[in-house]
Amino acid sequence: xxxxxxxxxxxxxxxxxxxxxxxxxxxxxxxxxxxxxxxxxxxxxxxxxxxxxxxxxxxxxxxxxxxxxxxxxxxxxxxxxxxxxxxxxxxxxxxxxxxxxxxxxxxxxxxxxxxxxxxxxxxxxxxxxxxxxxxxxxxxxxxxxxxxxxxxxxxxxxxxxxxxxxxxxxxxxxxxxxxxxxxxxxxxxxxxxxxxxxxxxxxxxxxxxxxxxxxxxxxxxxxxxxxxxxxxxxxxxxxxxxxxxxxxxxxxxxxxxxxxxxxxxxxxxxxxxxxxxxxxxxxxxxxxxxxxxxxxxxxxxxxxxxxxxxxxxxxxxxxxxxxxxxxxxxxxxxxxxxxxxxxxxxxxxxxxxxxxxxxxxxxxxxxxxxxxxxxxxxxxxxxxxxxxxxxxxxxxxxxxxxxxxxxxxxxxxxxxxxxxxxxxxxxxxxxxxxxxxxxxxxxxxxxxxxxxxxxxxxxxxxxxxxxxxxxxxxxxxxxxxxxxxxxxxxxxxxxxxxxxx
Numbered sequence: 469x470x471x472x473x474x475x476x477x478x479x480x481x482x483x484x485x486x487x488x489x490x491x492x493x494x495x496x497x498x499x500x501x502x503x504x505x506x507x508x509x510x511x512x513x514x515x516x517x518x519x520x521x522x523x524x525x526x527x528x529x530x531x532x533x534x535x536x537x538x539x540x541x542x543x544x545x546x547x548x549x550x551x552x553x554x555x556x557x558x559x560x561x562x563x564x565x566x567x568x569x570x571x572x573x574x575x576x577x578x579x580x581x582x583x584x585x586x587x588x589x590x591x592x593x594x595x596x597x598x599x600x601x602x603x604x605x606x607x608x609x610x611x612x613x614x615x616x617x618x619x620x621x622x623x624x625x626x627x628x629x630x631x632x633x634x635x636x637x638x639x640x641x642x643x644x645x646x647x648x649x650x651x652x653x654x655x656x657x658x659x660x661x662x663x664x665x666x667x668x669x670x671x672x673x674x675x676x677x678x679x680x681x682x683x684x685x686x687x688x689x690x691x692x693x694x695x696x697x698x699x700x701x702x703x704x705x706x707x708x709x710x711x712x713x714x715x716x717x718x719x720x721x722x723x724x725x726x727x728x729x730x731x732x733x734x735x736x737x738x739x740x741x742x743x744x745x746x747x748x749x750x751x752x753x754x755x756x757x758x759x760x761x762x763x764x765x766x767x768x769x770x771x772x773x774x775x776x777x778x779x780x781x782x783x784x785x786x787x788x789x790x791x792x793x794x795x796x797x798x799x800x801x802x803x804x805x806x807x808x809x810x811x812x813x814x815x816x817x818x819x820x821x822x823x824x825x826x827x828x829x830x831x832x833x834x835x836x837x838x839x840x841x842x843x844x845x846x847x848x849x850x851x852x853x854x855x856x857x858x859x860x861x862x863x864x865x866x867x868x869x870x871x872x873x874x875x876x877x878x879x880x881x882x883x884x885x886x887x888x889x890x891x892x893x894x895x896x897x898x899x900x901x902x903x904x905x906x907x908x909x910x911x912x913x914x915x916x917x918x919x920x921x922x923x924x925x926x927x928x929x930x931x932x933x934x935x936x937x938x939x940x941x942x943x944x945x946x947x948x949x950x951x952x953x954x955x956x957x958x959x960x961x962x963x964x965x966x967x968x969x
Contacts, residue, residue, distance in 0.1 A: 488679075488708060491652050492516040492539055494626065495578065495590070501622060502582055504543055507647060510716070512549030514648040515541040515622070519640055521728070522656040523702055525685065526630050529562075529570035531748040532700075533630035534637060542623040542646075552646065553579075553617035557610055559629045564606035566762045567748060570630065572608070577625035579614040591615040593625070606762060634749045635730045635777070636915070637663075640709070642670075642724040643717035651711045653726060656681060658704040662732040664779065665707055666912040669724050675710035687745070698741035721908055729913045733776040743770050753777040782914045782957070786964045789916070794843045795898070795959075805871075809891050819928045822892050827935060827944045830885045834874055836938040840921040841877035842900065844870070878938040879922040885937045886924045895927040899934070899967065902955035909955050911966075923947065925958055925967075 507513040520537040542552055555577070562570035577593035593612050601609045614623045631637070640653040652675075657663055667673065683702040709726060717723055733753070735742060743750075751757065751768040753776055760768070771777070780788060789795045812829045813822040870876040871884050882898075889896040900919040902909050909918035924935040934956075939948040956967035 512552045517651040519653045526570045532746045537628040539626045544621045553614040561608045574628040580622040634752045637728045640726040642711045648714040653709045655707045658702045664729045666727040678707045727910045732778045735773045737773045826888045830937045839877040841879040844880045881938045897925045897960040899925045900957040903950045
Protein backbone atom coordinates (compact mmCIF):
# COMPACT_ATOMS: atom_id res chain seq x y z
CA UNK A 469 0.00 0.00 0.00
CA UNK A 470 1.33 3.42 -0.97
CA UNK A 471 2.37 5.44 2.01
CA UNK A 472 -0.22 8.06 2.72
CA UNK A 473 0.64 11.69 2.30
CA UNK A 474 -0.81 13.51 5.26
CA UNK A 475 -1.58 17.19 5.33
CA UNK A 476 -3.01 18.91 8.33
CA UNK A 477 -4.99 22.12 8.28
CA UNK A 478 -5.38 23.46 11.78
CA UNK A 479 -8.37 25.45 12.91
CA UNK A 480 -8.33 26.63 16.47
CA UNK A 481 -11.47 26.59 18.55
CA UNK A 482 -11.01 27.41 22.21
CA UNK A 483 -13.88 27.17 24.67
CA UNK A 484 -12.67 28.53 27.98
CA UNK A 485 -14.57 28.44 31.24
CA UNK A 486 -14.81 31.48 33.46
CA UNK A 487 -11.35 31.99 34.87
CA UNK A 488 -9.25 34.49 36.75
CA UNK A 489 -8.26 37.56 34.76
CA UNK A 490 -4.61 38.02 33.87
CA UNK A 491 -2.87 40.09 36.55
CA UNK A 492 -1.18 42.29 33.96
CA UNK A 493 -2.29 43.71 30.59
CA UNK A 494 0.09 44.49 27.76
CA UNK A 495 1.16 48.17 27.73
CA UNK A 496 -1.45 49.13 30.33
CA UNK A 497 0.60 50.98 32.95
CA UNK A 498 -0.85 52.04 36.27
CA UNK A 499 -0.41 55.42 37.95
CA UNK A 500 1.47 53.77 40.82
CA UNK A 501 3.96 52.18 38.42
CA UNK A 502 4.60 55.46 36.63
CA UNK A 503 5.08 57.44 39.85
CA UNK A 504 7.30 54.84 41.59
CA UNK A 505 10.72 56.46 42.24
CA UNK A 506 12.41 54.07 44.65
CA UNK A 507 11.92 50.63 46.21
CA UNK A 508 13.91 49.45 49.22
CA UNK A 509 17.12 50.95 47.90
CA UNK A 510 17.12 48.69 44.81
CA UNK A 511 18.52 49.80 41.44
CA UNK A 512 15.53 48.25 39.66
CA UNK A 513 12.42 46.30 40.61
CA UNK A 514 10.25 43.68 38.96
CA UNK A 515 6.72 45.05 39.08
CA UNK A 516 5.10 41.94 37.60
CA UNK A 517 6.37 38.51 36.58
CA UNK A 518 3.55 36.45 35.11
CA UNK A 519 4.24 32.97 33.75
CA UNK A 520 2.02 30.47 31.98
CA UNK A 521 2.43 26.83 31.00
CA UNK A 522 -0.05 25.23 28.60
CA UNK A 523 -0.44 22.77 25.74
CA UNK A 524 -1.28 24.02 22.26
CA UNK A 525 -0.44 23.65 18.59
CA UNK A 526 2.12 26.02 17.16
CA UNK A 527 0.11 28.73 15.35
CA UNK A 528 2.11 28.27 12.13
CA UNK A 529 2.81 24.54 12.53
CA UNK A 530 1.20 21.15 12.94
CA UNK A 531 2.56 19.74 16.20
CA UNK A 532 1.38 19.96 19.79
CA UNK A 533 3.96 21.55 22.09
CA UNK A 534 4.24 22.49 25.74
CA UNK A 535 4.29 26.28 25.72
CA UNK A 536 5.95 28.55 28.26
CA UNK A 537 4.82 32.17 28.21
CA UNK A 538 6.25 34.91 30.41
CA UNK A 539 5.06 38.51 30.76
CA UNK A 540 7.41 40.76 32.75
CA UNK A 541 7.40 44.46 33.68
CA UNK A 542 10.51 46.09 35.23
CA UNK A 543 11.10 49.63 36.52
CA UNK A 544 14.60 51.16 36.29
CA UNK A 545 15.23 53.22 39.44
CA UNK A 546 18.82 54.41 39.10
CA UNK A 547 21.89 54.25 36.87
CA UNK A 548 22.98 50.83 38.17
CA UNK A 549 19.61 49.38 37.16
CA UNK A 550 20.27 49.93 33.45
CA UNK A 551 22.05 46.57 33.28
CA UNK A 552 18.62 44.95 33.56
CA UNK A 553 17.66 46.46 30.20
CA UNK A 554 19.23 43.39 28.56
CA UNK A 555 17.19 40.17 28.44
CA UNK A 556 18.51 36.68 27.69
CA UNK A 557 16.51 33.53 26.99
CA UNK A 558 16.97 30.08 25.46
CA UNK A 559 14.70 28.04 23.22
CA UNK A 560 14.39 24.87 21.15
CA UNK A 561 15.51 25.52 17.58
CA UNK A 562 12.63 23.78 15.81
CA UNK A 563 14.44 23.61 12.46
CA UNK A 564 17.36 21.88 14.17
CA UNK A 565 14.83 19.56 15.84
CA UNK A 566 13.61 18.66 12.31
CA UNK A 567 10.22 20.37 12.79
CA UNK A 568 10.51 22.60 9.77
CA UNK A 569 8.18 25.56 9.49
CA UNK A 570 7.46 25.61 13.23
CA UNK A 571 8.10 28.93 14.97
CA UNK A 572 10.73 28.62 17.71
CA UNK A 573 9.77 31.67 19.80
CA UNK A 574 7.58 34.77 19.87
CA UNK A 575 8.79 38.04 21.42
CA UNK A 576 7.12 41.38 22.14
CA UNK A 577 9.15 43.98 24.00
CA UNK A 578 8.87 47.74 24.55
CA UNK A 579 10.41 50.54 26.59
CA UNK A 580 7.97 52.95 28.24
CA UNK A 581 9.31 56.46 28.88
CA UNK A 582 7.31 59.37 30.30
CA UNK A 583 8.12 62.82 28.85
CA UNK A 584 7.81 66.25 30.51
CA UNK A 585 4.12 66.50 29.62
CA UNK A 586 3.29 63.14 31.18
CA UNK A 587 2.86 61.38 27.84
CA UNK A 588 4.06 57.79 27.52
CA UNK A 589 6.57 57.31 24.69
CA UNK A 590 6.89 53.69 23.54
CA UNK A 591 10.00 52.27 21.84
CA UNK A 592 9.71 48.77 20.38
CA UNK A 593 12.26 45.99 20.20
CA UNK A 594 12.34 44.74 16.61
CA UNK A 595 13.01 41.17 15.52
CA UNK A 596 16.28 42.21 13.91
CA UNK A 597 17.47 43.45 17.32
CA UNK A 598 17.34 39.93 18.77
CA UNK A 599 20.80 38.36 18.65
CA UNK A 600 21.08 34.57 18.38
CA UNK A 601 24.12 32.53 19.39
CA UNK A 602 25.07 29.03 18.29
CA UNK A 603 23.02 26.13 19.57
CA UNK A 604 24.11 23.14 21.65
CA UNK A 605 21.99 20.06 20.91
CA UNK A 606 19.32 22.26 19.28
CA UNK A 607 19.09 24.69 22.21
CA UNK A 608 19.82 28.26 21.12
CA UNK A 609 20.46 31.34 23.21
CA UNK A 610 19.02 34.74 22.39
CA UNK A 611 19.32 38.22 23.84
CA UNK A 612 18.03 41.71 23.18
CA UNK A 613 18.36 45.19 24.67
CA UNK A 614 15.55 47.63 25.31
CA UNK A 615 15.95 50.80 23.22
CA UNK A 616 16.08 54.22 24.89
CA UNK A 617 16.28 52.73 28.38
CA UNK A 618 17.08 55.25 31.10
CA UNK A 619 16.36 56.00 34.73
CA UNK A 620 12.59 55.93 35.20
CA UNK A 621 11.95 53.66 32.18
CA UNK A 622 9.47 50.83 32.48
CA UNK A 623 10.56 47.78 30.49
CA UNK A 624 7.96 45.26 29.38
CA UNK A 625 8.22 42.04 27.42
CA UNK A 626 6.34 38.85 26.57
CA UNK A 627 8.27 35.78 25.48
CA UNK A 628 6.32 32.72 24.28
CA UNK A 629 8.29 29.54 23.61
CA UNK A 630 7.05 26.14 22.36
CA UNK A 631 9.16 23.51 24.12
CA UNK A 632 9.83 19.78 24.09
CA UNK A 633 10.40 19.71 27.86
CA UNK A 634 7.45 17.43 28.52
CA UNK A 635 8.87 15.38 31.40
CA UNK A 636 10.71 18.10 33.33
CA UNK A 637 9.54 21.59 32.39
CA UNK A 638 11.57 24.53 33.64
CA UNK A 639 10.94 25.45 37.27
CA UNK A 640 9.13 28.68 38.05
CA UNK A 641 11.37 31.05 39.99
CA UNK A 642 9.63 33.60 42.19
CA UNK A 643 12.80 35.51 43.04
CA UNK A 644 15.34 37.44 41.00
CA UNK A 645 18.56 39.45 41.37
CA UNK A 646 16.33 42.43 42.11
CA UNK A 647 13.19 42.62 44.29
CA UNK A 648 9.97 41.22 42.84
CA UNK A 649 6.70 42.84 43.91
CA UNK A 650 4.30 40.39 42.27
CA UNK A 651 4.89 36.95 40.76
CA UNK A 652 2.26 34.57 39.42
CA UNK A 653 2.48 31.22 37.67
CA UNK A 654 -0.37 29.32 36.02
CA UNK A 655 -0.37 25.88 34.45
CA UNK A 656 -3.18 24.46 32.31
CA UNK A 657 -2.95 20.68 32.35
CA UNK A 658 -5.23 18.56 30.08
CA UNK A 659 -6.97 15.56 31.62
CA UNK A 660 -4.65 13.07 29.92
CA UNK A 661 -1.67 14.60 31.72
CA UNK A 662 -0.76 14.67 35.41
CA UNK A 663 2.01 16.85 36.84
CA UNK A 664 3.64 17.29 40.24
CA UNK A 665 4.00 20.93 41.37
CA UNK A 666 6.40 21.07 44.31
CA UNK A 667 6.60 24.45 46.08
CA UNK A 668 10.04 24.96 47.64
CA UNK A 669 11.15 27.17 50.54
CA UNK A 670 7.75 28.80 51.04
CA UNK A 671 5.66 28.09 54.11
CA UNK A 672 2.46 29.45 52.61
CA UNK A 673 1.69 31.20 49.32
CA UNK A 674 -0.78 34.13 49.31
CA UNK A 675 -2.68 32.31 46.55
CA UNK A 676 -2.58 28.62 45.67
CA UNK A 677 -5.69 27.32 43.96
CA UNK A 678 -7.01 25.44 40.95
CA UNK A 679 -10.05 25.46 38.68
CA UNK A 680 -11.35 23.55 35.68
CA UNK A 681 -11.17 24.96 32.16
CA UNK A 682 -12.50 23.91 28.76
CA UNK A 683 -10.44 23.90 25.60
CA UNK A 684 -11.31 22.13 22.35
CA UNK A 685 -9.20 22.26 19.21
CA UNK A 686 -10.74 21.40 15.86
CA UNK A 687 -8.55 20.45 12.92
CA UNK A 688 -8.64 18.71 9.54
CA UNK A 689 -6.17 16.37 7.91
CA UNK A 690 -5.92 14.54 4.59
CA UNK A 691 -4.98 10.97 3.78
CA UNK A 692 -4.38 10.78 0.05
CA UNK A 693 -7.36 12.67 -1.38
CA UNK A 694 -9.71 12.18 1.55
CA UNK A 695 -10.25 14.90 4.16
CA UNK A 696 -11.08 14.03 7.74
CA UNK A 697 -12.15 16.18 10.68
CA UNK A 698 -11.14 15.60 14.25
CA UNK A 699 -11.18 17.28 17.64
CA UNK A 700 -8.61 17.35 20.38
CA UNK A 701 -9.93 17.90 23.87
CA UNK A 702 -7.35 19.81 25.93
CA UNK A 703 -9.75 20.56 28.78
CA UNK A 704 -8.43 19.99 32.24
CA UNK A 705 -7.31 21.73 35.39
CA UNK A 706 -5.60 25.09 35.75
CA UNK A 707 -3.25 25.55 38.71
CA UNK A 708 -2.51 29.04 40.01
CA UNK A 709 0.33 30.15 42.32
CA UNK A 710 0.89 33.73 43.50
CA UNK A 711 3.69 35.20 45.59
CA UNK A 712 4.27 38.84 46.57
CA UNK A 713 6.98 41.19 47.83
CA UNK A 714 9.94 38.88 47.40
CA UNK A 715 13.41 40.02 48.45
CA UNK A 716 16.54 39.74 46.32
CA UNK A 717 17.71 36.16 45.84
CA UNK A 718 20.79 35.64 48.04
CA UNK A 719 21.23 31.87 48.19
CA UNK A 720 20.14 29.35 45.55
CA UNK A 721 19.46 26.77 48.25
CA UNK A 722 16.85 29.05 49.83
CA UNK A 723 15.25 30.08 46.55
CA UNK A 724 11.48 30.33 46.48
CA UNK A 725 10.32 28.37 43.44
CA UNK A 726 8.06 25.68 42.01
CA UNK A 727 9.59 22.49 40.65
CA UNK A 728 7.53 20.75 37.99
CA UNK A 729 7.65 17.13 36.84
CA UNK A 730 5.43 14.92 34.71
CA UNK A 731 3.71 12.21 36.73
CA UNK A 732 1.59 10.39 34.17
CA UNK A 733 0.35 10.43 30.56
CA UNK A 734 -2.47 8.33 29.21
CA UNK A 735 -3.64 7.99 25.62
CA UNK A 736 -6.41 6.06 23.94
CA UNK A 737 -5.21 3.10 21.83
CA UNK A 738 -5.50 3.50 18.04
CA UNK A 739 -6.35 7.20 18.21
CA UNK A 740 -4.59 8.13 14.98
CA UNK A 741 -5.36 11.85 15.02
CA UNK A 742 -4.10 12.18 18.63
CA UNK A 743 -0.91 10.30 17.78
CA UNK A 744 -0.27 12.42 14.70
CA UNK A 745 -0.46 15.72 16.55
CA UNK A 746 1.29 14.66 19.78
CA UNK A 747 4.15 12.54 18.48
CA UNK A 748 6.71 15.36 18.77
CA UNK A 749 6.10 15.48 22.53
CA UNK A 750 5.42 11.82 23.22
CA UNK A 751 8.66 10.49 21.76
CA UNK A 752 10.56 12.56 24.36
CA UNK A 753 9.46 9.92 26.91
CA UNK A 754 11.81 7.33 25.38
CA UNK A 755 14.64 6.71 27.86
CA UNK A 756 17.37 7.23 25.24
CA UNK A 757 15.77 10.29 23.62
CA UNK A 758 18.49 12.72 24.72
CA UNK A 759 21.25 10.50 23.39
CA UNK A 760 19.79 10.46 19.87
CA UNK A 761 20.30 12.97 17.07
CA UNK A 762 17.26 14.96 15.83
CA UNK A 763 17.05 12.75 12.72
CA UNK A 764 17.11 9.60 14.87
CA UNK A 765 14.45 11.07 17.17
CA UNK A 766 12.11 11.62 14.25
CA UNK A 767 12.30 7.89 13.50
CA UNK A 768 11.26 6.86 17.02
CA UNK A 769 7.93 5.09 17.14
CA UNK A 770 5.01 6.44 19.11
CA UNK A 771 5.07 4.98 22.67
CA UNK A 772 2.66 2.15 23.31
CA UNK A 773 -0.63 3.22 24.95
CA UNK A 774 -2.45 3.10 27.38
CA UNK A 775 -0.02 4.52 29.94
CA UNK A 776 2.72 6.24 27.96
CA UNK A 777 4.70 7.54 30.91
CA UNK A 778 4.50 7.57 34.68
CA UNK A 779 6.77 8.83 37.45
CA UNK A 780 7.56 5.99 39.86
CA UNK A 781 7.47 6.36 43.63
CA UNK A 782 10.77 6.20 45.53
CA UNK A 783 9.96 2.56 46.31
CA UNK A 784 9.34 1.80 42.63
CA UNK A 785 12.47 3.68 41.64
CA UNK A 786 14.47 1.55 44.06
CA UNK A 787 12.95 -1.61 42.57
CA UNK A 788 13.63 -0.47 39.00
CA UNK A 789 17.27 0.25 39.75
CA UNK A 790 17.79 -3.09 41.50
CA UNK A 791 16.99 -4.87 38.25
CA UNK A 792 18.11 -2.22 35.75
CA UNK A 793 20.50 -3.25 32.99
CA UNK A 794 23.11 -0.58 33.66
CA UNK A 795 22.88 -0.01 37.38
CA UNK A 796 23.90 -1.74 40.59
CA UNK A 797 23.15 -5.41 41.13
CA UNK A 798 22.67 -6.16 37.45
CA UNK A 799 26.28 -5.13 36.88
CA UNK A 800 27.88 -7.48 39.39
CA UNK A 801 27.90 -10.38 36.97
CA UNK A 802 30.04 -12.07 34.36
CA UNK A 803 33.43 -10.76 35.50
CA UNK A 804 35.65 -13.54 36.73
CA UNK A 805 37.81 -11.59 39.14
CA UNK A 806 38.60 -14.28 41.72
CA UNK A 807 42.34 -14.21 41.05
CA UNK A 808 42.37 -10.42 41.46
CA UNK A 809 40.47 -10.59 44.75
CA UNK A 810 42.72 -13.34 46.11
CA UNK A 811 45.89 -11.39 45.40
CA UNK A 812 44.54 -8.10 46.79
CA UNK A 813 43.25 -9.45 50.11
CA UNK A 814 46.01 -11.97 50.66
CA UNK A 815 47.18 -11.93 54.30
CA UNK A 816 44.38 -9.49 55.22
CA UNK A 817 42.64 -10.74 58.36
CA UNK A 818 39.75 -8.40 59.17
CA UNK A 819 36.90 -7.24 56.95
CA UNK A 820 38.08 -3.64 57.25
CA UNK A 821 41.60 -4.59 56.14
CA UNK A 822 40.16 -6.41 53.13
CA UNK A 823 37.85 -3.53 52.24
CA UNK A 824 40.60 -0.93 52.54
CA UNK A 825 42.96 -3.01 50.41
CA UNK A 826 40.32 -3.34 47.66
CA UNK A 827 39.54 0.37 47.86
CA UNK A 828 43.19 1.36 47.49
CA UNK A 829 43.63 -1.18 44.67
CA UNK A 830 40.78 0.35 42.63
CA UNK A 831 42.06 3.86 43.30
CA UNK A 832 45.47 2.84 41.95
CA UNK A 833 44.25 0.89 38.92
CA UNK A 834 41.49 3.18 37.68
CA UNK A 835 41.59 6.85 36.71
CA UNK A 836 38.55 9.08 36.95
CA UNK A 837 37.70 10.90 33.70
CA UNK A 838 36.21 13.78 35.76
CA UNK A 839 32.69 12.90 34.66
CA UNK A 840 29.95 12.27 37.17
CA UNK A 841 27.35 9.67 36.25
CA UNK A 842 24.58 7.53 37.67
CA UNK A 843 24.55 4.71 35.15
CA UNK A 844 27.25 2.59 33.56
CA UNK A 845 26.86 2.50 29.80
CA UNK A 846 29.08 0.54 27.41
CA UNK A 847 28.77 1.71 23.80
CA UNK A 848 29.45 -0.45 20.74
CA UNK A 849 32.60 1.57 19.97
CA UNK A 850 33.91 0.91 23.48
CA UNK A 851 33.35 -2.83 23.09
CA UNK A 852 35.16 -2.88 19.74
CA UNK A 853 38.05 -0.98 21.28
CA UNK A 854 38.30 -3.43 24.16
CA UNK A 855 37.80 -6.71 22.35
CA UNK A 856 38.21 -5.95 18.68
CA UNK A 857 37.37 -9.45 17.47
CA UNK A 858 34.28 -10.13 15.40
CA UNK A 859 32.06 -12.65 17.11
CA UNK A 860 33.55 -12.16 20.55
CA UNK A 861 31.01 -12.86 23.29
CA UNK A 862 30.74 -9.74 25.44
CA UNK A 863 28.21 -9.04 28.16
CA UNK A 864 27.20 -5.37 28.03
CA UNK A 865 26.90 -5.13 31.79
CA UNK A 866 30.29 -6.63 32.54
CA UNK A 867 31.98 -4.15 34.90
CA UNK A 868 35.29 -5.77 34.03
CA UNK A 869 35.25 -3.70 30.85
CA UNK A 870 35.86 -0.53 32.85
CA UNK A 871 38.58 -2.15 34.94
CA UNK A 872 40.40 -3.35 31.80
CA UNK A 873 40.17 0.12 30.29
CA UNK A 874 41.57 1.67 33.46
CA UNK A 875 39.33 4.71 33.33
CA UNK A 876 35.69 5.54 33.81
CA UNK A 877 33.02 7.86 35.13
CA UNK A 878 32.26 8.15 38.83
CA UNK A 879 29.51 5.50 38.62
CA UNK A 880 31.60 3.09 36.54
CA UNK A 881 34.57 3.24 38.92
CA UNK A 882 32.39 2.85 41.99
CA UNK A 883 30.48 -0.06 40.44
CA UNK A 884 33.85 -1.80 39.96
CA UNK A 885 34.64 -1.08 43.61
CA UNK A 886 31.28 -2.47 44.75
CA UNK A 887 31.66 -5.57 42.63
CA UNK A 888 35.07 -6.42 44.11
CA UNK A 889 33.90 -5.73 47.66
CA UNK A 890 30.89 -7.96 47.20
CA UNK A 891 32.97 -10.75 45.68
CA UNK A 892 35.18 -10.54 48.77
CA UNK A 893 32.11 -11.34 50.88
CA UNK A 894 31.46 -7.83 52.18
CA UNK A 895 28.12 -6.04 52.50
CA UNK A 896 28.01 -3.12 50.08
CA UNK A 897 25.18 -1.16 48.45
CA UNK A 898 24.98 1.57 45.80
CA UNK A 899 24.00 5.04 47.00
CA UNK A 900 22.60 7.81 44.80
CA UNK A 901 24.47 10.96 45.78
CA UNK A 902 24.32 14.68 45.12
CA UNK A 903 26.99 17.36 45.51
CA UNK A 904 26.69 20.68 47.28
CA UNK A 905 27.36 22.60 44.05
CA UNK A 906 24.57 20.81 42.18
CA UNK A 907 20.93 21.89 42.35
CA UNK A 908 19.27 20.69 45.55
CA UNK A 909 17.12 17.67 44.81
CA UNK A 910 13.39 17.72 45.43
CA UNK A 911 12.30 14.77 47.58
CA UNK A 912 8.72 15.28 46.40
CA UNK A 913 9.79 14.25 42.90
CA UNK A 914 11.22 10.73 42.62
CA UNK A 915 13.44 11.42 39.63
CA UNK A 916 16.88 9.84 39.47
CA UNK A 917 18.36 12.57 37.27
CA UNK A 918 18.29 14.95 40.23
CA UNK A 919 21.29 13.04 41.62
CA UNK A 920 24.79 13.61 40.33
CA UNK A 921 26.69 10.42 41.08
CA UNK A 922 26.75 6.96 42.65
CA UNK A 923 28.93 6.03 45.61
CA UNK A 924 29.12 2.94 47.83
CA UNK A 925 27.86 2.17 51.33
CA UNK A 926 29.97 -0.46 53.08
CA UNK A 927 28.68 -2.09 56.29
CA UNK A 928 31.06 -3.90 58.62
CA UNK A 929 29.35 -4.88 61.84
CA UNK A 930 27.84 -1.72 63.31
CA UNK A 931 30.17 0.50 61.31
CA UNK A 932 29.18 2.18 58.04
CA UNK A 933 31.56 3.65 55.48
CA UNK A 934 30.69 5.86 52.52
CA UNK A 935 33.21 5.09 49.78
CA UNK A 936 34.03 6.91 46.57
CA UNK A 937 36.97 5.68 44.50
CA UNK A 938 36.66 8.45 41.90
CA UNK A 939 37.08 11.84 43.61
CA UNK A 940 40.72 12.68 44.33
CA UNK A 941 40.00 14.10 47.78
CA UNK A 942 38.02 11.07 48.94
CA UNK A 943 39.62 8.60 51.34
CA UNK A 944 38.61 5.23 52.74
CA UNK A 945 37.82 6.78 56.10
CA UNK A 946 36.47 10.08 54.77
CA UNK A 947 34.44 10.77 51.65
CA UNK A 948 34.91 14.01 49.71
CA UNK A 949 33.26 17.05 51.30
CA UNK A 950 31.73 17.79 47.89
CA UNK A 951 28.96 15.29 48.68
CA UNK A 952 25.93 16.30 50.72
CA UNK A 953 24.93 13.53 53.21
CA UNK A 954 21.39 14.96 53.32
CA UNK A 955 21.00 14.13 49.61
CA UNK A 956 21.87 10.43 49.52
CA UNK A 957 19.50 7.55 48.76
CA UNK A 958 20.46 3.91 49.47
CA UNK A 959 19.46 1.32 46.86
CA UNK A 960 18.84 -2.19 48.24
CA UNK A 961 16.09 -4.79 48.63
CA UNK A 962 15.24 -3.93 52.22
CA UNK A 963 15.80 -0.84 54.34
CA UNK A 964 16.29 1.32 51.25
CA UNK A 965 15.78 5.07 51.46
CA UNK A 966 17.41 8.31 52.58
CA UNK A 967 20.72 7.92 54.37
CA UNK A 968 19.92 10.76 56.79
CA UNK A 969 16.60 9.29 57.93
